[in-house]
Structures are given as C-alpha cells and as structure tokens.
Amino acid sequence: MARIRAIDGAAHRVVTGPWQLLDTQAGSCAGPGDLVAHDGWIPALVPGTAAAALRAAGLWTEAEPAPLHDRDIWYRTPIPGSCRERLRFEGLATIAEIWLDGVPVLTTDSMFRPYTVEADLTATSELVVCFRSLAATLARPHKRGRWRPRLATPGSLRNLRTTLLGFMPGWSPAIDHVGPFRPVLRESADAAPAEADLRAVLDGTTGFLSARLRFPGGEGTGAVLRCDGRETALTEEEPGLFVGTLQLPDVTPWWPHTHGEPRLHDVEATIAGRRVDLGRVGFRHISTTRPFEDGLSLAVNGVPIFCRGAVWTPADLVGLSGDRESLRPLLDLAREAGLNMLRVPGITLYESDAFHDLCDVYGILVWQDLMLANFDYPHDDPAFRDSLAAEITSFLDRTQTSPSLCVLCGGSEVWQQAAMLGLPRGTWSGGFPVETLPNLVAGLRPDLIVVPNSPAGGDLPFSISSGVAHYFGVGAYLRPLADARRAEVGFASECLAFANVPEPESLRRARLTDPADPRWPAGVPRDRGADWDFETVRDHYVTTLFGADPERLRRDDPERYLALGRAAVAEAIEATFAEWRRARSPTAGGLILAWRDLAPGAGWGVIAHDGLPKSAWYAMKRAFRPLQVFLSDEGLNGLHVHVINETSEPVEATLRLSFLDASGKPVAKAERVVPLAPRTSQTFSSADLLGRFYDATSAYRFGPAQHRLAHAALFNAAGALLGQAFQFPGGLDVTPGPTGLSAELIQDVQGWNLELSTARPALGVHIDIEGNGRPSDNGFHLVPDLPRRIALTGTDLPPRGTVRALNDDIWLRF
Numbered sequence: 001m002a003r004i005r006a007i008d009g010a011a012h013r014v015v016t017g018p019w020q021l022l023d024t025q026a027g028s029c030a031g032p033g034d035l036v037a038h039d040g041w042i043p044a045l046v047p048g049t050a051a052a053a054l055r056a057a058g059l060w061t062e063a064e065p066a067p068l069h070d071r072d073i074w075y076r077t078p079i080p081g082s083c084r085e086r087l088r089f090e091g092l093a094t095i096a097e098i099w100l101d102g103v104p105v106l107t108t109d110s111m112f113r114p115y116t117v118e119a120d121l122t123a124t125s126e127l128v129v130c131f132r133s134l135a136a137t138l139a140r141p142h143k144r145g146r147w148r149p150r151l152a153t154p155g156s157l158r159n160l161r162t163t164l165l166g167f168m169p170g171w172s173p174a175i176d177h178v179g180p181f182r183p184v185l186r187e188s189a190d191a192a193p194a195e196a197d198l199r200a201v202l203d204g205t206t207g208f209l210s211a212r213l214r215f216p217g218g219e220g221t222g223a224v225l226r227c228d229g230r231e232t233a234l235t236e237e238e239p240g241l242f243v244g245t246l247q248l249p250d251v252t253p254w255w256p257h258t259h260g261e262p263r264l265h266d267v268e269a270t271i272a273g274r275r276v277d278l279g280r281v282g283f284r285h286i287s288t289t290r291p292f293e294d295g296l297s298l299a300v301n302g303v304p305i306f307c308r309g310a311v312w313t314p315a316d317l318v319g320l321s322g323d324r325e326s327l328r329p330l331l332d333l334a335r336e337a338g339l340n341m342l343r344v345p346g347i348t349l350y351e352s353d354a355f356h357d358l359c360d361v362y363g364i365l366v367w368q369d370l371m372l373a374n375f376d377y378p379h380d381d382p383a384f385r386d387s388l389a390a391e392i393t394s395f396l397d398r399t400q401t402s403p404s405l406c407v408l409c410g411g412s413e414v415w416q417q418a419a420m421l422g423l424p425r426g427t428w429s430g431g432f433p434v435e436t437l438p439n440l441v442a443g444l445r446p447d448l449i450v451v452p453n454s455p456a457g458g459d460l461p462f463s464i465s466s467g468v469a470h471y472f473g474v475g476a477y478l479r480p481l482a483d484a485r486r487a488e489v490g491f492a493s494e495c496l497a498f499a500n501v502p503e504p505e506s507l508r509r510a511r512l513t514d515p516a517d518p519r520w521p522a523g524v525p526r527d528r529g530a531d532w533d534f535e536t537v538r539d540h541y542v543t544t545l546f547g548a549d550p551e552r553l554r555r556d557d558p559e560r561y562l563a564l565g566r567a568a569v570a571e572a573i574e575a576t577f578a579e580w581r582r583a584r585s586p587t588a589g590g591l592i593l594a595w596r597d598l599a600p601g602a603g604w605g606v607i608a609h610d611g612l613p614k615s616a617w618y619a620m621k622r623a624f625r626p627l628q629v630f631l632s633d634e635g636l637n638g639l640h641v642h643v644i645n646e647t648s649e650p651v652e653a654t655l656r657l658s659f660l661d662a663s664g665k666p667v668a669k670a671e672r673v674v675p676l677a678p679r680t681s682q683t684f685s686s687a688d689l690l691g692r693f694y695d696a697t698s699a700y701r702f703g704p705a706q707h708r709l710a711h712a713a714l715f716n717a718a719g720a721l722l723g724q725a726f727q728f729p730g731g732l733d734v735t736p737g738p739t740g741l742s743a744e745l746i747q748d749v750q751g752w753n754l755e756l757s758t759a760r761p762a763l764g765v766h767i768d769i770e771g772n773g774r775p776s777d778n779g780f781h782l783v784p785d786l787p788r789r790i791a792l793t794g795t796d797l798p799p800r801g802t803v804r805a806l807n808d809d810i811w812l813r814f
Contacts, residue, residue, distance in 0.1 A: 081121025091182025145376030254282030257363030282403030295490015307589030322352020338624030372411030523601015
C-alpha cells in the first residue's frame with residue numbers, strides 16, 4: 001500500500017512523549033511493575049536509540065562505546081487518550097515487549113518491519129517498551145548454518161532480523177543499536193484504516209496512474225483522482241473501495257538528474273468531500289538492455305544509463321536518525337558529485353521515508369539490498385520466512401510511489417561467501433532470491449529490477465564480467481590500473497575500496513594528524529582474517545603511480561605521505577571510470593565502497609566522519625560529470641578522446657587537445673568544434689584531431705617522448721570549461737620543483753574564490769582551508785594558459801589556508 005500523507009491536511013500523529021529511558025540488568029525485571037524499585041530514568045528522544053539518549057545524558061561516548069546489548073533497555077511515556085486507537089511502531093531494535101497500562105499487548109522480534117496494535121487509551125495511559133538483551137538471545141542454542149562467515153559474529157545472528165552494524169570487526173565500530181529508532185504513530189481505531197494502492201507507469205510518452213483507494217465512510221459518495229492538473233472519476237468497485245486509472249498523455253517523465261529532470265507530480269483524491277494527500281509520483285520506465293549473464297545494464301525511459309555512485313552508509317550511526325536534517329547534507333554532496341545511484345547494502349538497515357523522498361527529488365537512483373548478508377539464512381524455517389516476507393512487503397508498500405527505487409537485490413555476499421568456501425553450486429545458488437523474491441516483487445512493485453544477490457552471475461557469483469560484480473582488481477587485489485579495462489566488468493555494485501585519507505581539516509578536528517599515532521590504525525578498514533589492511537592497498541598505488549617509498553615517507557615526512565595517498569586514490573578512481581565510461585566499454589555501472597566513514601580516520605568513505613569530502617569525492621565529481629571528456633591510451637592506434645553528453649540538451653562544444661613538454665609548452669595541438677547531441681557520445685583519435693601522425697602514446701619507440709602530458713579540454717560556446725582530462729605517457733613525475741603556481745583570493749557576489757594559475761604543469765593541486773569551508777574542486781591538475789577559479793563554499797569570513805601542488809616545493813598561503 002502506498003503512504004497516505006494526510007487527510008484534510010492532518011497527517012499521522014506521532015507519539016512525541018516525553019519519553020524516558022532506563023537500563024537494567026538483563027532479565028532482572030519481568031514487567032513494568034518490577035521497575036518501581038529502580039531509579040535513574042533519563043530523557044530520551046523517539047525516534048532514536050538508547051546510545052543517543054545515553055550520549056545526550058553524558059553516560060555514553062562514541063569514542064569508547066559501552067556495550068548495550070547485554071542490558072535490558074526500558075522506554076516509557078504517557079499516552080493519554082479517550083478512545084480506542086491504533087498504535088504503529090515503525091522500527092524497534094530488536095527484541096521488544098510492549099505494555100499498555102501494565103498489560104502486555106505486543107512482542108516483536110524484527111527491527112526491519114512495522115508492528116501495529118489496537119489499544120483502549122485513557123487520560124492516564126502509559127506506554128512501556130522493553131528492549132530485551134540481544135546478547136542473551138544470541139547466546140541461546142540455535143541451529144547452525146552450513147557455513148560461517150568471517151564478516152560478522154556471532155553465527156546466531158543468522159536467525160535474527162537485526163542489523164549487522166556493530167557486529168563487524170574492521171568494518172564498523174562496535175556500537176549497539178537498541179531502541180525505537182523509527183517513529184511511533186497513533187490514529188483512531190474506530191474505523192478500518194484508509195488504504196491506497198498506486199501504480200505509476202510510463203508507456204512511451206503517456207503516463208498511467210492506477211489507484212485502488214479504500215476509504216471507510218466513503219461508501220456511495222464517489223471519488224476523484226487528480227495528478228498533473230488532470231483528474232478522473234474512480235469507480236466504486238465495492239463499498240468504500242474506489243478504483244480507476246488516470247491517463248496522462250505527454251506527461252513529463254522522471255529522470256536521474258544526470259540525464260534530465262527528476263520531475264515529480266502531486267497526487268490527491270477527493271472522497272466523501274475529504275481531501276486525501278497521496279504524495280508525489282514520478283513516471284519512469286526501468287528496463288535492462290542485455291541479458292543479466294552479460295552484466296546488469298539499466299535503461300531509464302529507454303535510454304541506457306551509466307550508473308555511478310557509492311555504497312550508502314547511515315548518516316547517523318549512533319541514533320540511526322532518518323530525518324531530513326541528517327540526510328540532506330550527504331545527499332546534497334551526492335548530487336553535487338554527479339552520483340546517480342546509491343546502494344543500501346544488506347549489512348545496514350532499510351532507510352527512512354525521508355531518504356527515499358529526497359532521492360526522488362534529487363534524481364538519485366536507489367539500489368536496495370534486502371537485509372541479508374553473508375550468512376546461511378534459515379529460509380526453511382516458517383517463522384523466519386514469514387517475517388522476511390512481511391519485512392519485504394512493508395518496505396515495498398511504503399516506497400510504492402518512489403520512482404528513484406529501481407533495483408531490489410536479494411542480499412549481499414551470501415552466494416559469494418558460500419562459493420568462496422568451496423561449497424558446491426547447489427548449496428548456495430537458487431533458493432529464496434530466485435524462486436520466491438521475483439514473484440513477491442512482481443505483485444507489489446513490478447516496475448523494479450530484481451537481482452538475486454550481490455555479487456551474482458557467471459560460473460561463480462564473483463565472476464567479474466557477468467551479472468553484478470564486487471570488483472576490487474584495482475584496489476584490494478593490487479592489480480594495475482589497466483585491469484579496469486582488462487577485467488571487462490559488467491556492473492560493479494561494489495568497487496575501488498581504499499583507506500581514504502581525510503582532508504587535513506578533518507584530521508585536525510579529530511586530533512589525528514600523524515599516521516604514526518597509535519590511534520590511527522583503528523580508523524583503517526581491514527577484512528577479518530587478512531594479514532593486510534586497506535592502507536597497505538593505498539600505499540601500493542602510491543608506489544606504482546609516483547615511484548615513492550610510502551614506508552619511508554610515513555616515517556620521515558608524514559604530511560607528504562598523506563598527500564600522495566590522497567592523490568593515488570584520486571588517480572585510481574578517475575582512471576577507472578574513464579575506462580568504464582568509454583563508448584565501447586562493457587561496463588554499465590560502478591558503485592564505490594563506501595559513501596561515508598562510520599568513525600574518524602582513513603576509512604572506506606569518500607566523505608569523512610565529520611561530513612567533509614575527501615580526495616576520492618573530488619575525483620568522483622570530476623569523473624562523473626554528465627558533460628565529460630576522457631582520454632584513453634590505445635597503443636598503436638594512438639590516443640583516443642571520448643566526449644560524452646548525457647544531458648537532455650544539445651551542446652555546441654569546442655574540443656582542444658594539447659601535448660605539452662615538461663615546461664608546459666605545447667609540442668602539438670588541435671582544436672575542433674564538436675556539436676554534442678543529447679545523450680550521445682563521440683570518440684576521436686589523436687590522428688584525426690591533429691590531421692597528421694604524432695606518436696601520442698609513445699608506442700612506436702622512435703626515441704624519447706616529445707611530450708610529458710596530454711591534455712584534453714572541453715569548452716561550451718561561451719568559453720567556459722566543461723571538463724578536462726590528462727594522460728601521462730611516462731607516468732606522473734611529482735618531484736618537487738618550481739611550477740610558478742599562483743593563488744589569489746577573490747570575493748564576488750556569490751562568495752569567496754581562489755584564482756589559480758601556473759607557469760608549468762602543476763599536479764595534484766591541493767587547497768587546505770583552515771576551519772569552516774571547502775573548495776568546489778581539489779587535488780586537480782593545472783596546466784599553463786588555463787587558469788581555474790575555485791569557489792570556496794561554507795564560509796562567510798575571508799578564508800585562510802594553503803595551496804600546494806605535489807610537484808612544487810612552495811606552499812602558498814591565502
């Protein structure tokens with residue numbers, strides 16, 4: 001059922017409290033009557049968690065999180081009323097017992113599904129919820145699975161419907177999630193609840209909005225459905241049930257923001273003279289462009305979409321807040337960086353309604369895993385099977401009108417875990433995600449693409465070129481950057497995981513500026529059981545890209561060690577996506593692991609724990625532009641220039657290709673006007689653009705290369721830079737020396753800017769703002785005769801900081 005936002009302007013009432021919290025020894029209190037002898041109640045916010053409440057009271061810290069799963073956590077609030085009401089608990093983590101006026105009314109065992117109870121309220125009613133010790137439940141005897149994953153412990157987690165956050169050493173901090181982390185709602189139970197079933201379909205240029213609205217008390221009154229300024233009368237199929245379809249020719253469709261406007265349309269109905277707000281819908285069509293075995297490839301409204309983004313991590317790891325205030329800054333950064341897809345992985349939790357609403361508005365596609373990861377789940381247990389079905393149904397109901405939701409996946413690394421342990425195919429393939437999930441989704445959201453597991457496809461679930469892959473060839477497996485092409489990745493639902501170094505300001509805030517600090521390793525991710533971590537992965541690419549000795553730099557020059565680490569990650573990301581976005585590439589998408597750090601330090605996140613972007617985010621922003629130019633080394637076929645226009649508008653662009661020597665002087669160059677039709681790409685060879693032979697890739701070995709740097713730049717008709725690309729035939733030489741880099745602080749009507757220029761190529765130009773604020777770009781290369789104006793956002797006062805290039809020996813202060 002779709003969400004009914006309001007009736008006559010009145011939304012669901014939230015049980016706001018005041019709430020109080022008390023923790024007790026596990027099993028010491030059987031019910032509310034036993035709490036009389038206990039004091040120590042503290043205020044609590046609902047929705048929220050016990051950790052958040054205890055932190056607010058000064059009794060718990062994120063830096064040293066005390067365990068909570070070994071305690072019983074009690075919540076209570078007055079809930080006055082004078083009639084029979086329906087209480088809906090949107091999210092309870094995890095084993096909860098609920099009492100009203102001392103009488104038990106409900107027991108829950110899943111944090112992933114809502115629960116409803118009807119109750120007779122009085123003027124003095126009190127609601128009490130006890131979250132029983134999860135540790136005690138996990139310690140009880142359980143049937144063991146056929147395999148034990150290394151990701152999370154204990155193995156008995158497979159039997160419970162709770163998040164793996166807090167149970168994954170090396171992946172997330174050991175924070176215990178307990179409490180009513182989603183709202184508690186109330187409504188009158190005097191009549192059956194109003195229900196809405198909405199289906200928005202796009203067929204060509206015509207939208208079809210089908211509705212089944214059940215409205216008790218509306219019998220025999222008639223109903224009208226409205227959308228996009230148009231309306232239709234609904235037929236009363238049975239008393240109080242109104243059905244019909246509104247046809248909308250030439251409706252404006254919903255697009256990912258990289259390819260068009262994410263247009264939403266308000267929907268409402270009038271029944272028995274009452275206005276029913278049904279939210280907003282988007283008309284779009286999701287399809288695949290090739291068989292899944294050849295690699296997942298999505299099309300929106302018939303247009304193939306290169307999906308690029310990240311694996312989402314919760315905005316608030318402590319309180320699990322799903323409100324707009326915590327989500328909006330992170331989703332603002334996602335849209336700014338050109339992400340058009342986020343994957344909610346099966347190790348976390350289903351996101352809030354606000355998350356999906358914002359993704360709808362921002363035009364960001366959502367890949368949703370079921371909360372199933374790595375374990376051999378007991379699908380043969382009827383209770384588990386029924387709970388999982390209710391969980392999936394409730395999620396698809398509340399996101400029924402969300403156009404951004406596009407993929408529903410059967411879980412994360414379940415198949416991979418079993419296959420990597422050497423178990424036969426029949427042990428892990430098929431089953432629930434193949435035999436049950438597609439039919440369940442077809443009845444509720446037939447517009448979604450169903451993926452059985454992530455990864456999946458090919459002879460083994462982790463085969464790179466089939467289905468969906470977790471590609472860490474470039475990254476954990478230390479393959480050269482050229483492997484991104486050689487692997488022929490179909491779709492990478494995870495990729496490019498590094499221990500991403502935060503910006504200097506983030507490190508200063510965390511008081512973690514020295515990689516020799518004993519606290520530093522705590523922020524570095526590692527796979528459990530491995531004798532390496534993801535910092536050694538990053539260091540490997542520092543060596544291969546820059547010829548540097550990370551171990552020596554870490555000891556003797558930690559600042560440069562961190563600077564080269566930031567730059568190595570950026571180069572790997574830009575080079576990989578340049579390969580994957582080529583017209584002839586088989587790759588249809590790549591999602592970087594991960595979006596935001598869950599703790600201070602050099603984690604997987606492209607956003608630091610404090611919300612500041614890292615070098616990886618800036619690299620994504622450069623690599624993900626809808627209007628883009630790339631370079632690829634095609635050996636004896638020369639250098640190829642790839643130009644992409646994913647937008648819905650034609651662009652009259654000018655393409656400039658230059659080959660520069662070490663001093664920055666061009667030894668060969670060409671310029672051409674290139675009309676770019678909407679949602680198209682073009683490829684040019686260097687020979688075509690130059691009109692003559694030039695050894696653009698130093699492939700013919702006629703002697704030393706004449707150039708040190710190939711540079712492509714794309715300009716619009718007004719001369720504004722749309723994008724640029726760099727290629728270094730002899731590698732990146734970052735030996736410090738004079739480049740003539742200059743920086744001037746300028747203020748205009750929009751704020752503060754840095755005007756940057758250079759006399760010689762400046763590599764990895766880094767801007768460090770002290771205090772609040774961040775640059776619009778960072779860690780970029782700069783060539784002579786093409787100055788850059790970099791906006792400094794987030795500060796009203798004149799910013800202070802430094803600018804330096806990796807290959808310069810001078811720091812510039814501003």
